[in-house]
Amino acid sequence: MILELDCGNSFIKWRVIHAADATINGGGIVDSDQALVAAVAALSSLRLIGCRMVSVRSEEETSALCALILASFGVEVSVAQPVKEMAGVRNGYEDYQRLGMDRWLGALGAYHLAGRACLVIDFGTAAKADYVAADGEHLGGYICPGMPLMRSQLRTHTRRIRYDDASAERALGSLAPGRSTVEAVERGCVLMLQGFARTQIEQARALWGEDFTVFLTGGDAPLVQDAAPQARIVPDLVFVGLAMACPIESR
Numbered sequence: 001m002i003l004e005l006d007c008g009n010s011f012i013k014w015r016v017i018h019a020a021d022a023t024i025n026g027g028g029i030v031d032s033d034q035a036l037v038a039a040v041a042a043l044s045s046l047r048l049i050g051c052r053m054v055s056v057r058s059e060e061e062t063s064a065l066c067a068l069i070l071a072s073f074g075v076e077v078s079v080a081q082p083v084k085e086m087a088g089v090r091n092g093y094e095d096y097q098r099l100g101m102d103r104w105l106g107a108l109g110a111y112h113l114a115g116r117a118c119l120v121i122d123f124g125t126a127a128k129a130d131y132v133a134a135d136g137e138h139l140g141g142y143i144c145p146g147m148p149l150m151r152s153q154l155r156t157h158t159r160r161i162r163y164d165d166a167s168a169e170r171a172l173g174s175l176a177p178g179r180s181t182v183e184a185v186e187r188g189c190v191l192m193l194q195g196f197a198r199t200q201i202e203q204a205r206a207l208w209g210e211d212f213t214v215f216l217t218g219g220d221a222p223l224v225q226d227a228a229p230q231a232r233i234v235p236d237l238v239f240v241g242l243a244m245a246c247p248i249e250s251r
C-alpha cells in the first residue's frame with residue numbers, strides 16, 4: 001500500500017491505495033499532522049511500502065511531517081519537486097520553481113486524463129486556474145482568494161460581519177439575494193467563485209474554441225459545479241499528477 005498526501009494551506013488530503021492496482025483502501029481530510037497519523041493508523045491491515053507527498057507548506061512544516069511519517073509508519077516520503085517538463089507538459093512559469101506544486105500536479109494530471117488542451121480550476125484556500133495547451137505547453141494561470149480567505153477577510157476587516165459555521169452551511173441552500181448577513185456573505189462569495197470559473201472558461205474558449213476539457217477540483221469545487229456544467233469534477237486530480245511525479249515500485 002502507498003500513502004498519498006496532498007498538504008494544502010488549510011487541510012491535508014490523504015489516501016491509501018494498493019500499490020499493484022491503485023484501488024483505494026481509505027482516505028480523508030484532516031487539519032493537523034497528528035490527526036493524519038491517527039486516521040491512517042486506524043486503517044485495518046495497513047501495510048505501507050511507501051509514501052508520496054505534495055506540499056505547498058513551508059520547508060520546515062513539510063520536513064517535520066516527513067519525519068513524523070517515517071517515525072510512525074517506517075516509510076520514507078517521496079516529496080514531489082518542481083521540474084521544467086514532465087509527461088509532455090512544459091512548465092510555463094518564468095521561474096519554474098515558483099509554480100505551486102499543487103497547480104503543477106493538477107496540470108499534469110489533467111493533461112494526462114484529457115490528452116488535449118485543458119483548463120484546471122482548483123478551489124482550495126486560494127482559487128487557481130491553470131491553462132495547458134494541446135501540445136502540452138503550460139501557459140500559466142491565475143490565483144485569487146478562495147472561499148475560506150474571502151470569508152475570513154470579511155469577518156476580520158468589518159465590525160458587524162459575525163456568524164457561525166452552522167449558519168454558514170445553511171445559508172448555502174440557495175443563492176437568492178441574502179436576507180441576513182450570513183446569507184449575503186456566503187452567497188456573495190460563492191457567486192464570486194462562480195464568476196471566476198465562468199471567466200476562465202470564456203478565456204479558454206477564446207484561446208481554443210470548443211477543443212478543451214475543463215477540470216474542477218479542490219474542496220470547494222461543488223459550490224461552482226452549476227456554473228460550469230461542462231466541467232469534469234475530479235476531486236483527486238492532484239493525486240493523479242502526484243502518482244506520475246513520484247512513482248513507487250510495488251514489491
Ligand SMILES: Nc1ncnc2c1ncn2[C@@H]1O[C@H](COP(=O)(O)OP(=O)(O)O)[C@@H](O)[C@H]1O
Nearest residue numbers: 008009010011029123124125126148218219220
Ligand atoms: N470534509 C471537509 N473538511 C473540510 N473542508 C472541506 C471538506 N469538504 C469540502 N471542504 C471545503 O474545502 C475547502 C478547502 O479546500 P482544500 O482544497 O482542501 O484547500 P487547501 O488545499 O488549500 O487546504 C474548505 O473551504 C471547505 O469549504
Ligand SMILES: CC(C)(COP(=O)(O)O)[C@@H](O)C(=O)NCCC(=O)O
Nearest residue numbers: 008009056098099100102124125126
Ligand atoms: C497558490 C497556492 C497558495 C494555492 O494553495 P492552496 O489553495 O492549494 O492551499 C499554492 O499553489 C502556492 O503556494 N503557489 C506558489 C505561488 C504560485 O503558484 O505562483
Ligand SMILES: [K+]
Nearest residue numbers: 008009102124
Ligand atoms: K491544494
